[in-house]
Amino acid sequence: MDKRERLIESTRELLWERGYVGTSPKAIQERSGAGQGSMYHHFQGKSELALAAIGRSADDLRAKAEAEFSGPGSVVERITVYLRRERDVLKGCPVGRLAQDPDVMADAELRKPVEEYFGWLTGRLAELLDEGRAAGELDQALDPLATATALVAALQGGYILARAAGSPDVFAKAVDGALGLLTTKET
Amino acid sequence: MDKRERLIESTRELLWERGYVGTSPKAIQERSGAGQGSMYHHFQGKSELALAAIGRSADDLRAKAEAEFSGPGSVVERITVYLRRERDVLKGCPVGRLAQDPDVMADAELRKPVEEYFGWLTGRLAELLDEGRAAGELDQALDPLATATALVAALQGGYILARAAGSPDVFAKAVDGALGLLTTKET
DNA sequence: GTCTATAGGGCGATAGAC
DNA sequence: GTCTATCGCCCTATAGAC
Numbered sequence: 001m002d003k004r005e006r007l008i009e010s011t012r013e014l015l016w017e018r019g020y021v022g023t024s025p026k027a028i029q030e031r032s033g034a035g036q037g038s039m040y041h042h043f044q045g046k047s048e049l050a051l052a053a054i055g056r057s058a059d060d061l062r063a064k065a066e067a068e069f070s071g072p073g074s075v076v077e078r079i080t081v082y083l084r085r086e087r088d089v090l091k092g093c094p095v096g097r098l099a100q101d102p103d104v105m106a107d108a109e110l111r112k113p114v115e116e117y118f119g120w121l122t123g124r125l126a127e128l129l130d131e132g133r134a135a136g137e138l139d140q141a142l143d144p145l146a147t148a149t150a151l152v153a154a155l156q157g158g159y160i161l162a163r164a165a166g167s168p169d170v171f172a173k174a175v176d177g178a179l180g181l182l183t184t185k186e187t
Numbered sequence: 188m189d190k191r192e193r194l195i196e197s198t199r200e201l202l203w204e205r206g207y208v209g210t211s212p213k214a215i216q217e218r219s220g221a222g223q224g225s226m227y228h229h230f231q232g233k234s235e236l237a238l239a240a241i242g243r244s245a246d247d248l249r250a251k252a253e254a255e256f257s258g259p260g261s262v263v264e265r266i267t268v269y270l271r272r273e274r275d276v277l278k279g280c281p282v283g284r285l286a287q288d289p290d291v292m293a294d295a296e297l298r299k300p301v302e303e304y305f306g307w308l309t310g311r312l313a314e315l316l317d318e319g320r321a322a323g324e325l326d327q328a329l330d331p332l333a334t335a336t337a338l339v340a341a342l343q344g345g346y347i348l349a350r351a352a353g354s355p356d357v358f359a360k361a362v363d364g365a366l367g368l369l370t371t372k373e374t
Numbered sequence: 375g376t377c378t379a380t381a382g383g384g385c386g387a388t389a390g391a392c
Numbered sequence: 393g394t395c396t397a398t399c400g401c402c403c404t405a406t407a408g409a410c
Binding site: 017018019021022092096097099100101102103105111114115117118119122139141142143145146147148149150151152153154155156157158160161163164165166170173174175176177178180181182184 | 204205206208209279283284286287288289290292298301302304305306309326328329330332333334335336337338339340341342343344345347348350351352353357360361362363364365367368369371
């Protein structure tokens with residue numbers, strides 16, 4: 001792995017662990033094993049590096065989710081697979097945590113990939129729910145977009161509650177609760 | 188309002204806006220109108236000041252929620268009042284955002300009020316749901332604790348999605364979705 | 375490409391005058 | 393109680409040698 005690559009990967013890790021405000025160029029250099037000169041040769045500065053890192057993290061999450069959404073099984077089964085996938089719960093969502101970061105939200109460029117990721121995820125889940133409703137798998141009264149938004153929110157909030165409690169079990173409880181509500185709407 | 192009070196209130200605001208990592212003693216002093224000496228006279232340092240601020244924010248949220256939980260109406264009505272209460276959505280949850288902060292979670296003292304707040308909130312909602320189930324207001328198959336956790340998570344995640352989208356409407360959608368799932372479980 | 379040196383400013387805290 | 397002065401260190405970035 002070349003230095004440029006190591007810089008991006010180290011930035012992804014640090015953004016995940018400490019957020020944008022909590023991540024310094026110095027820390028990135030130390031973790032990546034690259035020096036000042038190397039970093040500023042490949043990137044203009046902290047924000048440009050962060051942009052590359054955030055974009056890559058969002059793309060990763062999108063690919064993983066899409067693989068589950070387009071996999072085998074009924075709609076409810078596919079959503080269950082997605083919701084119950086093994087996660088690094090106590091580290092939180094690598095993209096979601098950036099939405100809390102004031103300096104990320106204040107910069108239109110940095111914010112764009114975050115906004116797009118959640119827009120895509122919610123929309124894709126809404127499509128699935130709609131498909132499940134059309135197939136008679138789900139309650140006809142169910143609102144696909146609102147339900148999709150609630151499911152994504154339950155995941156993101158699950159991360160927060162798990163971190164607050166210091167236990168991944170709370171995340172699992174949130175998913176259980178959301179799925180419990182959804183699946184009693186199966187027909 | 189004396190200086191000590193202003194220091195605590197300014198810290199609450201800054202923690203809400205920028206988190207612990209993003210809040211400096213200097214910024215607190217500027218916002219409160221207190222100088223270095225004043226701040227370090229009343230508090231040992233940044234973390235002690237944050238502790239006072241976090242505790243107060245958690246107490247506030249608890250009191251507001253309890254007023255709604257113990258108000259008039261059926262269980263579903265009271266939960267709806269709580270979920271739909273007017274909020275500063277784009278600013279996020281003053282306590283929930285701290286769960287993302289690495290330096291808060293790393294300090295047992297700072298983390299305690301965050302953990303306790305969410306423990307209380309989830310437990311209290313679970314009691315309500317249990318009450319509603321006993322009264323025949325909700326589906327007998329509903330798991331009170333898991334559902335309560337999912338509802339709190341939907342709120343916390345709603346804040347995140349709204350910030351990511353730059354619009355409070357997304358928060359409302361998440362609440363709609365959660366309530367939609369819950370209320371079709373009414374009997 | 376990568377390194378070291380350096381810069382100007384902020385960080386979190388302490389000291390001591392008033 | 394509150395102020396100003398000062399500290400040692402880190403922040404983000406630039407310059408220029410190799």
